[in-house]
Amino acid sequence: MDEQNKKDEIEEIFSYYGRQRDKNSQEMIVALLRELQEVSGCLTPDLKHRVLETTGTSEKFLQCLIRMYPSLKESNAVHEIIACTGERCGRKDGMLLLKRLKTELDIQKNGMSADGTFELRTRNCLKKCKTAPNIMIDGIVYSGDELQDIKKIIEKIDLVVDWKKHCEKQKEKV
Numbered sequence: 001m002d003e004q005n006k007k008d009e010i011e012e013i014f015s016y017y018g019r020q021r022d023k024n025s026q027e028m029i030v031a032l033l034r035e036l037q038e039v040s041g042c043l044t045p046d047l048k049h050r051v052l053e054t055t056g057t058s059e060k061f062l063q064c065l066i067r068m069y070p071s072l073k074e075s076n077a078v079h080e081i082i083a084c085t086g087e088r089c090g091r092k093d094g095m096l097l098l099k100r101l102k103t104e105l106d107i108q109k110n111g112m113s114a115d116g117t118f119e120l121r122t123r124n125c126l127k128k129c130k131t132a133p134n135i136m137i138d139g140i141v142y143s144g145d146e147l148q149d150i151k152k153i154i155e156k157i158d159l160v161v162d163w164k165k166h167c168e169k170q171k172e173k174v
Ligand code: FES
Pocket: 084, 085, 086, 087, 088, 089, 090, 124, 125, 126, 127, 128, 129, 130, 132, 133, 134
């Protein structure tokens, strides 16, 4: 399944479960998590965040459910970056930003950085079109001019230590 199909399927899943009356019941949440995992491969922080939004359940309950069902797997990435590839962001160099992120973080075909620290995903709209372009890092949206220097952003969000480790690993590989 290519990335676009995956994204469409994930949107469909959220849309379906969002319409269910008992969407915050344990059965429904577990079914939602299973379907998401089937498409995505694992439960990323972004997917979990959206499950909270869609079902209105608490983070504590969600984590409890994930622990209760060992077949549910969370992403191992330490940091998740979501780049918006929607129309408004695309018009404001969103795709260029995505390309730079992929290069800077040495993102592989599976969306993970070579050292497994970062997971880069895309979304069609982060619902912040007015401030395009936008990217979300660990749940925080960064926009417009502040994205001029990606390295600065990564440092700003307190990833200095991880970033240095990441660079050292990259150097070792050369
Ligand atoms: S298109 Fe990027 S936030 Fe809407």
